[in-house]
Amino acid sequence: MRKMFIFAMVFGVIAGISAAAKAQSAERISPRLQDALASKAAGETVAAWVFFTDKGPQAAALLSEAEARLTPKALQRRLRNRGAGNLVDRHDLPVNAQYVQEVASRAARIRHKSRWLNAVSAEIEKSEIAKLAQLPFVKKIDLVRSARRPMPEVHPLSPSLHKGGDPGIHSLNYGPSLAQNQQINVVALHDLGYNGSGVMVAMLDAGFNNLQHEALANLNILHTWDFVNGDSNVEDEPGQMGSGNHGTLTFSALAGFKEGELIGPAYGADFILAKTENTDYERHIEEDHWVAGAEWADSLGADIISSSLGYRDFDPGEFSYTWQDMNGDIAISTIGADIAASRGILVVNSAGNEWEPIPPVQNTLIAPCDGDSVMAVGAVTESGNRASFSSMGPSADGRIKPDVMARGVSTACASPYSPTGYSTANGTSLSCPLAAGAAALVLQVNPSASNMQILQALRNTANNAGAPNNQYGWGIINAYNAAFAVTGMAGGEISLPDRIELFPAYPNPFNPSTTIRYRVPQNGTATLTAFNLLGQQVATLAEGPRAAGEHQVVWNAQGLPSGVYYLVLSAARQRQVQKVVLLK
Template sequence: MKKLFLMLVVISNIIVTPQSVIQKISPSLETKLATVNTSEKILVWIYFTDKGNSLENYYANPESVVSGKSLQRRAKLNSENLIDYTDLPVNAEYVQTLASSGFQIKQKSKWLNAVSGYADKNTIENILTYNFIKSIDIVKTFQKSDDELEFNQIETEKFINTPQPEGVHSLNYGQSFTQLNLIQVPAVHDLGYDGSGITICVMDAGFNNLAHVAFDSMNIIAMWDFVNGDPNVGDEGDMGTGSHGTNTLSVIGGYAPGNLIGPAYRSNYILAKTENTDSETPVEEDNWVAALEWADSIGVDVTSTSLGYLEYDPPFTSYTWQDMNGNTAIITIAADLAVKKGIVVVNSAGNEGWRTTPNSLVAPADGDSVFAIGATDGSGVRVSFSSFGPTFDGRIKPDFMAMGSNVYAARSSGTTQYTFVSGTSFSCPLSAGVVALLLQANPNLTPIQLRNILRQTSSRSNTPDNFYGWGVLRALDALNQIAVPVELISFNAAYTDNVVELNWITATEKNNYGFEVQKRYDGEQYKTVAFIKGNGTTTNRVTYNYTDTDIRADKIYYRLKQIDYNGDIDYSNEILVDVQPADNFELFQNYPNPFNPETKISWYSPVNGNQTLKLYDILGNEIATLFNGFLQAGRHEIILNTSSINAELVSGIYLLRLKSDNFQKQIKMVYLK
């Protein structure tokens, strides 16, 4: 009977384990849990089911989520909805609950709605019971092969590049001339493009020699070490060494005339240390994802990453060549999402070119929208270590090629020494620099528009394949394909006689189909109110006018959406017209409406006096007094938050009534619970 009893207990445990809990564990984590002891901690991703309630505040105030520069970049893709659900922070209460359960938080990802961190088997089993947990998976870690280290870290003085012809170009490139001339960068520099105004994030193993003269004039606007959790991206006793990052950063943005010049030597730089070179598993994807989200919040335009993820040492779970399908690796999913937010993601294709598998790509180079960069020698011939495609789902990879053999770079020791290095690690920053130059020429280009231009102008544009992609980049040819946006000399608005007069003047027009006049009231979204046909092509200044007769008393914002003949668009700056009613007592419609939990209420009083603002249900029963006091004449506004009302609102229509000594106004509002 004792044996039978034990058997019944085991069966009972199997039966009562909820299927929903079992389904939360990924197959790779399930395998891992079966092989570890109870006390061993595992690095995992924990995905949440939602982001909680009270999210409307973020949508109403996008700059509380990301910077104004990030919003400006996103407007290239979607001018109406600058942020979406993926931009909202992970729920703080969920994170605190995990921490209280013994989970050690490492990184947070709002894009993935997840956190990474360390947990033992018992903690994971406990976490699985929380109803806000969607799933748990292993964070992938990466082991560089000896061959890859060799290709990425070659430092020797035996190579001599083709000397720069005298008197041909405006800058003296020294030994870096060959790597730049192959991709037509000197010719673009001669036209005055240097990457100014473009923000680039370089993600690497740290940057241990920023004292090198090549970085003396570099504008570094932000730095963070995601391995050690501090702002120091050098070595200084931390985990990981930054010689590789020193090399890659100098290749893209160094400036030491006569020795080394990078293609984007006047760009703004964000430096992120994401790789720990000390351990046997030096790279963790969550560091890279966290760095990418951080750079987005600052307003990055281009990322350059000379890292890749594929096979890992046991007992760590590896990706396979079949996983290089654009939808499996977490880093790839995050990279493609960044492109949807307007960021150009440039990544090394990998140094796995000798493999016998159908592809030798590394994530995130497999991403559909990622610019995967292979490597050539100084004459444009592919070098043997450069990874090849196609992706598992049949897409051509790499995308483009640049010089990755014997590239001239700043040395990781000393302040005036240089070296030659090899690997797709160095064709990547050269390519990212070209992207920065093209964005400088037209900042309104989206990542996909840029990719299409580069595909049309690279050396194998007509015969792409899975060893060269669309070929070696040709920066000058690509620049000549870019439609230059119309330059606005002025844009003005004036309110007179109950109309708004707009006028604007353009400089020489090369490609102007016309302008959409867009307008929004305070707190609302832009809407197109008119189309003004352009003058096409002209060498003279052109003056345009538009009269807006459909207006109401409020703050009114206008902007112009200039449209090129090839479909490219360019937005003007926003201008404000504050229309104040002269004699009318006005209660404006709340925004947003419907609302939950907050809405903005605005009104205008032409005289000083006591004013009362009250909320009623549809039957006229008073619910709350929102304001009661003396106000000066002018415009006023408050924010109504349902949490501040001592009554629980149900979904439906409510009345908002404003009274003064001599006036009364009322509007309807809709609350959706």
């Protein structure tokens, strides 16, 4: 009898422990994944995230190895944004290989490993989910969220739009793309010689067809990778579903270059192209590809991510995000975007094309634009009005979104179908790359600026900065003003160079006035004069004592004939010369 009692007691304890373990493992399976599993038949797979508790016992020792693996470009970006003593952290450590192997032995396929999220995404049979949840190193298992969206309408470029501008007025002939560049004051920076050179931009999109297009063929594409199919070809391939035309539109809006037809803001930048969507627009797009693409961009040293993608589904019954989830902390892509920003990357994302919210819905944002470190870009028309489809905030936690605006209606871009054709398209998919390209120019002008300084400069110099709201954000960006506002935002003492500096005049060519900025390294006498081609002095623009720092003068050449003139700055026993053109 005593033995039976002891056996019953031991059995009860074991049963209790087993029940507690099962309850604990059930808590590790998210409610949305549980809902998704309920609709799956036995033997069916589900795409799920498996999050781990830690990165293994040797994690601390691996930090120095992570720092040593930084590419020169990534190191440069992190030094600029994080400082020498804080280059890497736990997000840079690899996922523990033993944990991954355990999951792989129970999964149909590992899709991606994420060092940022300390997780893997995998295709897992329904019956294996509960078993995985019982593993001691598994923290949580969640659904890989998805969304559905249509391909933007693409229209052939109307002949009436081929009005461009007089190539004698600006340094480049923009053709039909002039208005979208002028609206965000990019042309002014192009006239000064800025084109994004030295800046690396990562494009995360749904494939990039027609890279042989005349406006794309000469761009500096450093790397490509298809995160959906696992190869380096980001164009359509036989046997793959859908079409990779969306990336052609966005890439060309940001960087296309063909004078008289299309010029993007950052045509001189370096590019890496990531295909992060299944390009069949009738199927769901899944955000684990986006996170994988962002981590890849970080490892290669990207300065800016331009992402015209988003994750949210408005169809009833879909296991995706709701407006309440747009709080900057829930969506996986948003968490990934904020981690990217913490690595020093400026993440620029479309706000979405989901129109105005209808109560009780309070926003129509798409992840990851809800991130607090993400620059969400809405769309305006040529006249500067908000496009009716452009998504609106606030974020679910009350922050103003979108951040800024750019042209997203009838935006000129390269045709995905012809090597010499051009199109127009609508959507925040097009306003996003315009803003990202403008950000690349601001970084080129200010190569020591942090990503957050650039974001703040673009906000603070936009045309609605005095009264930002959830329809228009801080307003239409002004790339030129932002570029020269960054220095004043740096805080503390501004270090002065030990040489004089004569900045490019703007506008140039000009009629009849142009603004000239110059800097002197120390208190003393400075002289700024203008000469014609014959060497005759025609104007004294500044003369006398000047304090160390930056100064500005406006030259009105109303009484002078058209032609080439030379500006000469003399100070601190130094001399600089600059050419300007008066064009009446």
